[in-house]
Every structure is written in structure tokens, then in C-alpha cells.
Amino acid sequence: MSRASHFLTCYSALSILGATALSAQTPISKAAPKTSVPAPRIASIGGSPTTTTLTVIGAAATARLLRFEVSRWNQAAPNCCRNSAVITANQGSEGRWVDHDFPLSGIYVYSITSVYDDGTRGTLQIDYTRPEPVNPDSLAVGQTGYDAVQLTWPEVPQATSYQVWGAGIASSGMTVSNAALPPGSVTLVPGVSQQLIGNVRHFVLTLTGVPVGAQRYSVGSFYEPPSCTSVPAGQPCQKVSTIGTAFTQGSVTVVALRKPPEN
DSSP states (O other), rough: HHHHHHHHHHHHHHHHHHHHHHHSSSSSOOOOOOOOOOEEEEEEEEEEESSSEEEEEEOOOOOEOOOEEEEEEEEOTTSSOOOEEEEOOOOTTEEEEEEOOOOOSSSEEEEEEEEEETSEEEEEEEEEEEOOOOSSSEEEEEEETEEEEEEEEEEOTTOOOEEEETTSOOOTTTEEEEOOTTTTTTSSTTTTEEEETTTTTEEEEEEOOOEEEEEEEEEEEEEEOGGGGSOOSSSSOOBBBBGGSEEEEEEEEEEOOOOOOOO
């Protein structure tokens, strides 16, 4: 082999090796990853101890907003009290979720992700403190006749019902619905009526068969989540209330009166 032929052969081999090395170093082009968009914002959030309404608005973007993916949990007990939902965004880039069932008090964490049709996403995480249950501001108790007393208390907005205990009531207590009744209508619980006192709806409960002496009564508000409507009959529903010692108290001393003559 001539010296020129040997040179050409070596040059060709080096060229092939160089091209192979260059090819190995050149990265394969990939589609650019989707970027995030500004986080959504909360328009409003609030409710009762058992139900919260969340309204969220997506950030302005060139892509079309499809939905919001929401999850929540109790901050102090992450494995408890979880709930989630996928909310379809309306034309105004707004979504609304009525969330319910908050068995534990305290702070709940909401994680909200807005999802757009080009794959971009924006995420927001907020803390929400569950409202605490509230009992009636007062409980007025007075004797109205022979062995009869009357209990009066103001309504508590958002409460589902009240439970009342005391003389003349069974040991399990009496349940009174918080539903408003039209004027002149008959309540489902005998002896209970509703009155407007100073533009505030009040409940008036009349009891008979109350013995003479000092008598003490208590009334507590109970909040019932919507899921209670689907609980099978005979099974307990997880209502929310304060502890019993925080129920509103009232007392009266029933005195001996002349018994009215029987007709």
C-alpha cells in the first residue's frame, strides 16, 4: 500500500469516529415542558361548622381554563377529615364547591389547582379555620301557671336544631327544629311556637307537669351536615355541637299554686 493510500485510510477512519462522537454529544430535541400559570385566587370561603362554600377564580391566561382540582384535610390530623372535588370552571373562570363534614375543629388546609387546556396548571394552598358551634345567647325560664313553665331562646343562624333538657322533658332531651315556620303555622313539636321579639326569631316552649322547687334547664345548638340525610335509619349521624357544659342554662323556682278547677 502506498503512503498516500495509507493516509487516506487513516483520515477516513478518524472522520467516522469524530462524527460518531459528535452525534453522541448532540442532545435529542424535546418538547418544552409546560410552564405554570399564576395561582388561582379565592373569591370567598365561609360557612358553618358542618358546611363550607368555596368560590375560586382562575388567573388570566391565553389558554382556556378547564377545571379546578381541590382537596382538603385537617392540619392537625392529616389522615382525618379528607375531602376532594373536581370543579368545572364556568365561562367567567370561576368555580364553586359546597364542602361539608368537618368532624374536628381547628384549621383545614385547602389545596386548589387550576387546569388549562394546554396543560398548564396553577396551584394555591390556603388555611381555613372551621367556625365553632354557637349556642343561643340566652334562655329565659318562667312559671306560667300550676305546674307549667315556659322556656324562650333566640335562634342561632345556621344551626339545624336544638336539644333541650330539664324537668318536664324526657331524660334524652327534646329536639326542636331550627326551620323557620310561617306565621300561624303549627310546629311539629307540641308546645313549641316561634315569635318575633325585637326582629329576632325566638322559640317558645311550654312545659307542663313540672314539680314544685328549683328547676334547671339547658339548650344547645346542633349542626347537621347534609350527609346526614343519607344515613340509614337507626344509624347515628355525626352532628356537631359544643360540649354539654357550654350549653345555655336557665332556671326557675316553681311554687305551689292552686290547681285550677277541672271542668
